[in-house]
Amino acid sequence: MNILYDPALDGPLTQHDKAKVLAHLTAMLPSLTLLHREEDLHPFECDGLAAYRVMPMLVALPECVEQVAALLRECHALGVPVVTRGAGTGLSGGALPLEQGVLLVMSRMARILEIDPDARIARLEPGVRNLAISEAAAPYGLYYAPDPSSQIACSIGGNVAENAGGVHCLKYGLTVHNLLKLEVLTIEGEPMTLGADSLDAAGLDMLALFTGSEGMLGVVTEVTVRLLPKPETARY
Ligand SMILES: Cc1cc2nc3c(=O)[nH]c(=O)nc-3n(C[C@H](O)[C@H](O)[C@H](O)COP(=O)(O)OP(=O)(O)OC[C@H]3O[C@@H](n4cnc5c(N)ncnc54)[C@H](O)[C@@H]3O)c2cc1C
Numbered sequence: 001m002n003i004l005y006d007p008a009l010d011g012p013l014t015q016h017d018k019a020k021v022l023a024h025l026t027a028m029l030p031s032l033t034l035l036h037r038e039e040d041l042h043p044f045e046c047d048g049l050a051a052y053r054v055m056p057m058l059v060a061l062p063e064c065v066e067q068v069a070a071l072l073r074e075c076h077a078l079g080v081p082v083v084t085r086g087a088g089t090g091l092s093g094g095a096l097p098l099e100q101g102v103l104l105v106m107s108r109m110a111r112i113l114e115i116d117p118d119a120r121i122a123r124l125e126p127g128v129r130n131l132a133i134s135e136a137a138a139p140y141g142l143y144y145a146p147d148p149s150s151q152i153a154c155s156i157g158g159n160v161a162e163n164a165g166g167v168h169c170l171k172y173g174l175t176v177h178n179l180l181k182l183e184v185l186t187i188e189g190e191p192m193t194l195g196a197d198s199l200d201a202a203g204l205d206m207l208a209l210f211t212g213s214e215g216m217l218g219v220v221t222e223v224t225v226r227l228l229p230k231p232e233t234a235r236y
Contacts, residue, residue: 035059047095056097072189086158094214126157142227145172163212176211183222
């Protein structure tokens with residue numbers, strides 16, 4: 001998510017700048033996992049579009065929404081850009097880091113918060129794998145329809161940001177057609193709720209605007225999706 005960029009940081013970042021940012025973030029967020037050694041950063045230098053590689057300045061691995069909000073606030077105050085990453089399977093380079101930025105990796109926030117079989121909804125942290133949603137819903141005879149071929153690995157947060165689809169989408173629509181609500185944080189760390197627990201939320205359709213915006217409008221911290229009944233039979 002390359003929303004905020006301080007021209008003062010333009011040009012090669014020195015070890016001194018990086019050390020200062022690291023020291024500040026460590027002091028302000030002692031419980032947040034921050035990776036900074038070159039060998040730890042290498043796995044994050046590209047997403048599925050491996051032709052483009054950039055070493056991030058720092059990688060943050062938050063485990064809760066409070067850590068994400070605090071990190072965004074601090075980076076905003078420092079003028080450090082932030083790129084969000086889910087599972088890193090994207091093929092459009094959306095999770096490509098910035099050399100002078102923090103890569104915010106959401107994969108540790110991967111809890112299924114709620115499956116409500118009566119309302120046919122699931123409430124999820126953004127790092128939940130796409131396939132894990134249908135696996136969790138299966139005991140209730142339900143499943144989550146959008147099924148990108150990468151579903152064993154890709155995350156629901158990344159699915160929202162890419163408006164991902166798969167073969168089921170020919171009949172059941174893309175991610176945007178199977179969402180009810182998003183909890184998001186702006187780049188300043190302010191929380192926002194888009195959509196509602198039921199269909200046809202009042203007001204502008206910000207949920208649709210946000211879906212497919214490739215992480216440019218904010219960070220998804222919670223996703224409520226619709227579940228469908230599994231078909232009684234399937235023919236091949
Ligand atoms: C083998 C393979 C098969 C694929 N098949 C399909 C397919 O059938 N259909 C399809 O649509 N795609 C497919 N993809 C592409 C990819 O898997 C999808 O785009 C998927 O949605 C990316 O999810 P991710 O968690 O890996 O996101 P990432 O690659 O980590 O990120 C993708 C984008 O989402 C943003 N993002 C991630 N998490 C968040 C968050 N919490 N908040 C805000 N922004 C966020 C990132 O900034 C980036 O812009 C395939 C990829 C591979 C490698």
